[in-house]
Amino acid sequence: MSTEAPLKATPTTQKQLERVTIRFAGDSGDGMQLTGTQFTKNAAAFGNDISTFPDYPAEIRAPAGSLPGVSGFQLSFSSTDIHTPGDAPDVLVAMNPAALKANLGELPAGGALIVNEDAFTPGNLQKVGYASNPLGDGSLKQWNLFSVPVSTLNSRALEGLGLTNKQVDLTKNFFALGLMFWLYERDMAATVSWIDDKFKKRPEIAEGNKRALKAGYNFGETTEIFHERYVVPPAKLRPGHYRNITGNEATALGMVAASQLAERPIFYGSYPITPASDILHQLAGYKNFGVKTFQAEDEIAAVGAAIGASYGGAMGLTASSGPGIALKTEAMGLAVMVELPLVVIDVQRAGPSTGMPTKTEQGDLLQVLFGRNGESPLVVLAPATPAECFTFAIEAWRIALKYMTPVVYMSDAFLANGAEPWRIPNLADLSSIAVPNRTAREGFYPYLRDETTLARPWALPGTPGLEHRIGGLEKADVMGNVSYDPDNHHRMTLLRQAKIDGIAADIPPLEVHGPAEGDLLVLGWGSTYGAIRSAVKRLQDRGASIAHAHLRYLNPLPENVGDVLKAYKRVLIPELNLGQLRMLIRARYLIDAIGYNRVRGKPFRIAELEAEAVRVLATLGVTIA
Amino acid sequence: MSTEAPLKATPTTQKQLERVTIRFAGDSGDGMQLTGTQFTKNAAAFGNDISTFPDYPAEIRAPAGSLPGVSGFQLSFSSTDIHTPGDAPDVLVAMNPAALKANLGELPAGGALIVNEDAFTPGNLQKVGYASNPLGDGSLKQWNLFSVPVSTLNSRALEGLGLTNKQVDLTKNFFALGLMFWLYERDMAATVSWIDDKFKKRPEIAEGNKRALKAGYNFGETTEIFHERYVVPPAKLRPGHYRNITGNEATALGMVAASQLAERPIFYGSYPITPASDILHQLAGYKNFGVKTFQAEDEIAAVGAAIGASYGGAMGLTASSGPGIALKTEAMGLAVMVELPLVVIDVQRAGPSTGMPTKTEQGDLLQVLFGRNGESPLVVLAPATPAECFTFAIEAWRIALKYMTPVVYMSDAFLANGAEPWRIPNLADLSSIAVPNRTAREGFYPYLRDETTLARPWALPGTPGLEHRIGGLEKADVMGNVSYDPDNHHRMTLLRQAKIDGIAADIPPLEVHGPAEGDLLVLGWGSTYGAIRSAVKRLQDRGASIAHAHLRYLNPLPENVGDVLKAYKRVLIPELNLGQLRMLIRARYLIDAIGYNRVRGKPFRIAELEAEAVRVLATLGVTIA
Amino acid sequence: MTDTITGADNGAGNGAAATLPELPVLTRKDFVSDQEVRWCPGCGDYSILAQTQKVMPDFGYPKENIVFISGIGCSGRLPYYMNTYGFHTIHGRAPAIATGLKAARPDLMVWVITGDGDALSIGGNHLIHSLRRNVDVRIIMFNNRIYGLTKGQASPTSELGKITKSSPYGTVDFPISPLAIALAAEATFIARSVDTFTEHMQATLNAAGNHHGSTFVEVLQNCNIFNDGAHREFTDREVREDRTVVLEHGKPMIFGKDRNKGIRLAGHQPEVVTIGENGITEADILVHDETDPLIAFMLAHIYWPEFPVPVGVLRRVSRPTHHQMLVDQLAQATATRGAGDLTKLLNSGETWKVE
Amino acid sequence: MTDTITGADNGAGNGAAATLPELPVLTRKDFVSDQEVRWCPGCGDYSILAQTQKVMPDFGYPKENIVFISGIGCSGRLPYYMNTYGFHTIHGRAPAIATGLKAARPDLMVWVITGDGDALSIGGNHLIHSLRRNVDVRIIMFNNRIYGLTKGQASPTSELGKITKSSPYGTVDFPISPLAIALAAEATFIARSVDTFTEHMQATLNAAGNHHGSTFVEVLQNCNIFNDGAHREFTDREVREDRTVVLEHGKPMIFGKDRNKGIRLAGHQPEVVTIGENGITEADILVHDETDPLIAFMLAHIYWPEFPVPVGVLRRVSRPTHHQMLVDQLAQATATRGAGDLTKLLNSGETWKVE
Numbered sequence A, B: 001m002s003t004e005a006p007l008k009a010t011p012t013t014q015k016q017l018e019r020v021t022i023r024f025a026g027d028s029g030d031g032m033q034l035t036g037t038q039f040t041k042n043a044a045a046f047g048n049d050i051s052t053f054p055d056y057p058a059e060i061r062a063p064a065g066s067l068p069g070v071s072g073f074q075l076s077f078s079s080t081d082i083h084t085p086g087d088a089p090d091v092l093v094a095m096n097p098a099a100l101k102a103n104l105g106e107l108p109a110g111g112a113l114i115v116n117e118d119a120f121t122p123g124n125l126q127k128v129g130y131a132s133n134p135l136g137d138g139s140l141k142q143w144n145l146f147s148v149p150v151s152t153l154n155s156r157a158l159e160g161l162g163l164t165n166k167q168v169d170l171t172k173n174f175f176a177l178g179l180m181f182w183l184y185e186r187d188m189a190a191t192v193s194w195i196d197d198k199f200k201k202r203p204e205i206a207e208g209n210k211r212a213l214k215a216g217y218n219f220g221e222t223t224e225i226f227h228e229r230y231v232v233p234p235a236k237l238r239p240g241h242y243r244n245i246t247g248n249e250a251t252a253l254g255m256v257a258a259s260q261l262a263e264r265p266i267f268y269g270s271y272p273i274t275p276a277s278d279i280l281h282q283l284a285g286y287k288n289f290g291v292k293t294f295q296a297e298d299e300i301a302a303v304g305a306a307i308g309a310s311y312g313g314a315m316g317l318t319a320s321s322g323p324g325i326a327l328k329t330e331a332m333g334l335a336v337m338v339e340l341p342l343v344v345i346d347v348q349r350a351g352p353s354t355g356m357p358t359k360t361e362q363g364d365l366l367q368v369l370f371g372r373n374g375e376s377p378l379v380v381l382a383p384a385t386p387a388e389c390f391t392f393a394i395e396a397w398r399i400a401l402k403y404m405t406p407v408v409y410m411s412d413a414f415l416a417n418g419a420e421p422w423r424i425p426n427l428a429d430l431s432s433i434a435v436p437n438r439t440a441r442e443g444f445y446p447y448l449r450d451e452t453t454l455a456r457p458w459a460l461p462g463t464p465g466l467e468h469r470i471g472g473l474e475k476a477d478v479m480g481n482v483s484y485d486p487d488n489h490h491r492m493t494l495l496r497q498a499k500i501d502g503i504a505a506d507i508p509p510l511e512v513h514g515p516a517e518g519d520l521l522v523l524g525w526g527s528t529y530g531a532i533r534s535a536v537k538r539l540q541d542r543g544a545s546i547a548h549a550h551l552r553y554l555n556p557l558p559e560n561v562g563d564v565l566k567a568y569k570r571v572l573i574p575e576l577n578l579g580q581l582r583m584l585i586r587a588r589y590l591i592d593a594i595g596y597n598r599v600r601g602k603p604f605r606i607a608e609l610e611a612e613a614v615r616v617l618a619t620l621g622v623t624i625a
Numbered sequence C, D: 001m002t003d004t005i006t007g008a009d010n011g012a013g014n015g016a017a018a019t020l021p022e023l024p025v026l027t028r029k030d031f032v033s034d035q036e037v038r039w040c041p042g043c044g045d046y047s048i049l050a051q052t053q054k055v056m057p058d059f060g061y062p063k064e065n066i067v068f069i070s071g072i073g074c075s076g077r078l079p080y081y082m083n084t085y086g087f088h089t090i091h092g093r094a095p096a097i098a099t100g101l102k103a104a105r106p107d108l109m110v111w112v113i114t115g116d117g118d119a120l121s122i123g124g125n126h127l128i129h130s131l132r133r134n135v136d137v138r139i140i141m142f143n144n145r146i147y148g149l150t151k152g153q154a155s156p157t158s159e160l161g162k163i164t165k166s167s168p169y170g171t172v173d174f175p176i177s178p179l180a181i182a183l184a185a186e187a188t189f190i191a192r193s194v195d196t197f198t199e200h201m202q203a204t205l206n207a208a209g210n211h212h213g214s215t216f217v218e219v220l221q222n223c224n225i226f227n228d229g230a231h232r233e234f235t236d237r238e239v240r241e242d243r244t245v246v247l248e249h250g251k252p253m254i255f256g257k258d259r260n261k262g263i264r265l266a267g268h269q270p271e272v273v274t275i276g277e278n279g280i281t282e283a284d285i286l287v288h289d290e291t292d293p294l295i296a297f298m299l300a301h302i303y304w305p306e307f308p309v310p311v312g313v314l315r316r317v318s319r320p321t322h323h324q325m326l327v328d329q330l331a332q333a334t335a336t337r338g339a340g341d342l343t344k345l346l347n348s349g350e351t352w353k354v355e
């Protein structure tokens, strides 16, 4: 099409859809994360169910127009309950040739492709190795291409505002956003007021962004290249107050909530690392909640300081990602030995070593379970959705405090950065998790255990008459003095193990989505919940005898796991690793669980899990329509 | 008895024994380790098979006479093949009340008890809580007590030498040694010349020690309290040159041998930690073998420097114990990613955390296998005896160099400090393990793999034309550039795993001692070899259908393990942990392997394993005579 | 705001204990724990323990408000012997653990006990960072110039070329000055004493205990088993007055049995001079100034035999402490934003209602 | 003795490369790798890279004998862009890895590239210990006073009170002077330059490359994304002459557009004076001495706005290097005990024969 925008509106038809997945892609500097987030907020506020997946490069600002510099944001919004950001986009918005090249492979044939044709300059094309311009050479025939001169149109719209070329260019993402708002019949008011608020000190920038937004909208309205508009009606969500939330946000909020429910302050010791840093950024802002944050010199100091704080009676918390967790292991062993409450968050990313720091993976399960010297049992939890990150922050603390134990809380890059609507809980519905400090002198021994929980008493420095010494050397049972007695060591090792194992009686049983027995159980943990749930649902709809169970408690395992597993002919365990949970399950229950394992730095697609389940069912002689 | 030594010799009878186990116990300052070592050398040189177990306190010099200050050395010497230092002593030499109290519990009724009665002063008795003197109150009736005024006799023997009281007191261990030499009819010449050599600059001390030694011997000769002397004839060992060797010594020597066989220098980066430090001490003396040692600022720097040295083409080696290994895990992950040869020695000790630093345990198996972020496979080996520590040092390097991979070499405190006679290998019998450096430019890519081994080329800095960059970020297959490509990451993760798995084809199959099928297989790994071997042997002699197999390769496992295990009705896995190998075996082979697990900081006793095996056999309805 | 914890059920607040009513008068014996002391006979650690127990009553803290945190090493056992709260942690990390404790519990008086290996080798980085942050913790480093507990390897303060178990051909690692490191790390209190200088050590520990902020005290300590006599040449009774110089703020650096030797600056370089010789008078002698970093640097680097060894307080300055700044930020945030309202927080950002 | 490795099949020895015959003449372009540079447009790292590539030919090493080792951070990417050997390691550990490499391979010229977070936060201890050991490695630290790669948290050189992502209420951590740390760590070469002072940086890198021993260079670098203008106040073209002082050994510390300002010692304290005012002449100005630790200490602590910022070589002294002492010990051991005979070693101690 020409760079002249047609001036007259053409009537378009309207179509109702159940679900739409859009991927915005552009240069890191193009503001794609912002565009995606704005659309997400809009869809959420409109009442759609949503799920998002931001995917940005490791480079801060890779060279403009380069492949490594491509930043993407995928969101799925729906009139029904959804659990993933969508396997593949229905619409790809590509702001430059690099974004096109990097993402086209995932756009199904027939998918809509909206590109900023102005960015397809010979220079940009060459940067990513396009010999000819794909917009003109017919190579995009299998897609539904909409080639829009976004930059030209946008700068025209902003003429006379006195902005520099660079400033104008930075607004073009709002043009794209406006166009998408038009396409999906969305109201822009919230975005407009967000812009006003965000740039309240620079009104000319605010004006530029608003004009860009409206220009995009109007472009849709006035051109005839789009013949249809789409409506995705609101979903039937459970009544309540909602907000949109990422896993990292929910984790941070959950920690603050836990602090209030435990009536103790959080001390957060941390060292920045992708993708965990945002938890630090967020908690650092909660000082009026009594949260103390400490950016340590390294991960060891971070966990050390958290242990020190717990020793003092605070809720010592630390977070990192795989390489940083590796550094914390020695100190985590100390926490196991001195039996202090501690929560360690592991926001997993693709490894080994530095790996792919911005990409997701479930590669640290065995590390957190076993990556310490000696027999060093602790609790491992894994929320399954961004919203659960809130609940499980409280659950982690409930267990840590009640049982005087370190708890590892497993998240991952996908969970951390992905967003979904969150029904904001009512505080009154949350139970207290407070535990008392030991103050009575009589009968006090540092390692005298509670009969039920096997927890030792928490006697804080400052408590008169309870002066005592703890440390990393083996402790005499009850008395707590240093002991080299062989039988004592054996007993204490078993006691530490028994304390953790006993927690199984204090956690909910594993739930099953689907028939209580049948052909196939798909067992997952962590952020793969949505993809597994959706795949299993589809197969249930297709008539398969299949169920889904998702472990939130990895250590100890719920008591009913063995019974659940044994009720199915096959057990399939999909993981974003080479089979870590599978190993645990096989060892414990001697069940020939099958793995589906991909480490691509990306969440599972529903379709691949569906296909794999069909394959496994076929080994039982079951064919699915 | 009175403090007057009788002056006339009394004829004694002589008795021949197959095996004797002596435990020397005294204050840390009493020189018990030295006494034990001297007796061991004597027995070894005499031709007995021997096995030793030093057991010393964590304190450098705990307060004289206190329980924590007790230092022990147990040795077993025999005219037949033995594998352990004995379950319990036949003779306990206790130099003071603390030594008596700490060790008496392990002396079987009827065992010989030789005590230094001079040390049983009210003060010393009170220090360890003896209300009355056990030498006089009849409480030792069930043992064969020989109460000797060692200090008195000894100082009398040294009179006129001009030594201070303290110097005299320090020689009394030689009195005890002399007495034992007499009791077992041993020649003292080697010890005499050892003394002469050791104190050649202080002849009066040499003289004092020699007099003490002879006084002890003569005391046996001239008193009538011992009515029998014992002879343990030489064992029928395989012909050859022998020396006595501990695991740590054999490890250090093996590393030097590996260096010669690989024709590359060893670079040893280490940070002191019990019980691994002696490897550093020993390697630091081998400078004329081209061994460079580096006492780093911490364990991370130690492994880092070793990786740097390997990058430069040397054999980068590091060692630690559990807490230090925990610190090395992040860097070990780097070595996995950059695929450089590296050997990491883990001399395990009782954990978790600081635990019991001088005591043995097998608690780190899962840590070394899984204690890294992401999917990070490497090779794990575990020698079973002090002598094998030599062979497996070479084997570790063979694999590390051939496959360009980190290898973890598992030892433990018992293996490290225990000694046995070692048939010194003939160098000509050892094969070269040399590998070439990559020098050819043509077709060079940093991650182009050898088709058989899947090893990448080792292109050293300094090689013209092969300039390239490596690092901890995911690498593009073949090319080796940084890659965030999802499929590449999956492929590389599988390739790293396949490389390690493939080594299974290049290691010997698991051997079985005993019938190739039957009721019970006892499967072990590491330093428990001797106890398991002996227990199984006893039961075989008692007619049980039982076999023993011992894993030296923990990752990958030998290819025949599954077949071996399936040939027995039951598999029992004794470990000095809570079941770490057992978990791996169950997960891999879905076999309901049973564990026998003790964490007492001590090696297994033969008898307990024998009893456990009998118990397991009983579950099969088999009773053993 | 959920930020106040004390050991007591309903704690008396989190300021210095001095504000608590009616303290019982404590004596040295109150600070002796029931644990048997297990250092080698003759070890310098005994004296350090004794002096530490002796000065404890001076600070006006009830003993339950005092915490000793140690790393690993022979020195690391000290907390077991103090009848206070104690935490024997892991190698090198005590300063980090103490940082968290003090941040969480400003009401406690926190001491860190460490060795030359624990503090300067594996723990060097935590030491530096706790000092620069002015964490209000008193770090006492026992410097025996050797690894004691692991039986005699070289430490970062061992002399170049020293023969130890790990260096049979002599070390090749140039030692560092602990005081210079503390200074570069911006510690606000830096001092040195000697295990056998009992009174001086008490005075030094006393000064350390009364400082608010990052406090680093090096105690030269004899390990009679693995490095006997490491400091003997200038600490032996007969020579100590001639071979050490006792620093006192505002006083000239005069030393010697006859009090006639001193340190003077020639240009900006220190030199030892004799008062009364070559026309030198007391007025020429450099006056110690605990706030002058250049003097501290100079003192951190002079050593026997070229110079007398300085003992006493090298540096003492005042700067806001880490925990105070944290607490102030919390107070400020609460003042400006109100005490945290969780319901409001959860409902912040863009929310919507589903009916 | 199995202790010589070189990259070549039959290596030309392990001395400095200068002894190799007939070196091809290299130019900057030879040091440019085929990898696309991926820093943010406008980042100061580009200039550091360019100057580094420019000076590389000066040292007479063939490019295959040069190795760049880095930690993690934006700075850590530099090795990818150098057409030499390169190793992008893990966060903070590059000095340790370089120590092992240099010990194993004395023939290589080793550079370490690090950032203020990598070197001074997580890696502080390795930095100190590699410096004190005089490891012959050139450490170039890019100081942008922020964590770049992780998107803008405070670093140990961030100003107190700085508002960053991790400190929305301002940091409570007092910053440290990298140069003071290097000095306390006994580095034998300490210098500072600025990303935009291209010629000065070349001269500094050149001096660093020609030093033998532990070499620490701080390069003030602009992170235009997360800490834009951190050094602008004294490095901008218009003001730099008045607000920095270029150090030259043996020359007075004169600075200013009009070359009429200088640093003088008043007593032992530095002050800025104007030549020609109050009777001050050039002779009053402190003469830089690269071997004087007190001067280095003073220079490590003065900073804008109180003082002009010193750039150039603060300290350069000579001490045996770590690898040389190691190599010498090997040679000495071989000389005194003979080249290692493994058969003899295995058969040492007490042995016996079983027939």
Ligand SMILES: Cc1ncc(C[n+]2csc(CCOP(=O)(O)OP(=O)(O)O)c2C)c(N)n1
Residues within 6 Å of the ligand: B271, B272, B273, B274, B299, B323, B324, B327, B354, C072, C073, C074, C075, C076, C090, C091, C114, C115, C116, C117, C118, C119, C142, C144, C146, C147, C148, C149, C150, C155
């Ligand atoms: C992670 C770890 N590494 C190593 C050790 C072993 N270790 C214990 S104490 C010590 C050094 C002690 O030296 P120093 O701090 O000088 O204390 P000293 O015993 O001399 O008082 C070492 C290396 C350990 N316990 N933990």
Ligand SMILES: Cc1ncc(C[n+]2csc(CCOP(=O)(O)OP(=O)(O)O)c2C)c(N)n1
Residues within 6 Å of the ligand: A271, A272, A273, A274, A299, A323, A324, A327, A354, D072, D073, D074, D075, D076, D090, D091, D114, D115, D116, D117, D118, D119, D142, D144, D146, D147, D148, D149, D150, D155
């Ligand atoms: C063990 C570990 N902890 C944390 C990180 C995350 N991380 C990467 S770079 C960095 C800081 C970088 O700051 P700096 O060294 O100043 O480099 P710059 O990016 O500013 O050049 C951090 C915290 C990591 N990669 N590894």
Ligand code: SF4
Residues within 6 Å of the ligand: B060, B061, C038, C039, C040, C042, C043, C044, C045, C074, C144, C148, C149, C222, C223, C224, C225, C226
């Ligand atoms: S080894 Fe040295 S420092 Fe440790 S207790 Fe003994 S004398 Fe003291």
Ligand code: SF4
Residues within 6 Å of the ligand: A060, A061, D038, D039, D040, D042, D043, D044, D045, D074, D075, D144, D148, D149, D222, D223, D224, D225, D226
């Ligand atoms: S984030 Fe800063 S330091 Fe990193 S590349 Fe960008 S501008 Fe440079």
Ligand SMILES: [Mg+2]
Residues within 6 Å of the ligand: C073, C115, C116, C117, C142, C143, C144, C145, C146, C147, C148, C155
């Ligand atoms: Mg020490």
Ligand SMILES: [Mg+2]
Residues within 6 Å of the ligand: D073, D115, D116, D117, D142, D143, D144, D145, D146, D147, D148, D155
């Ligand atoms: Mg930086």
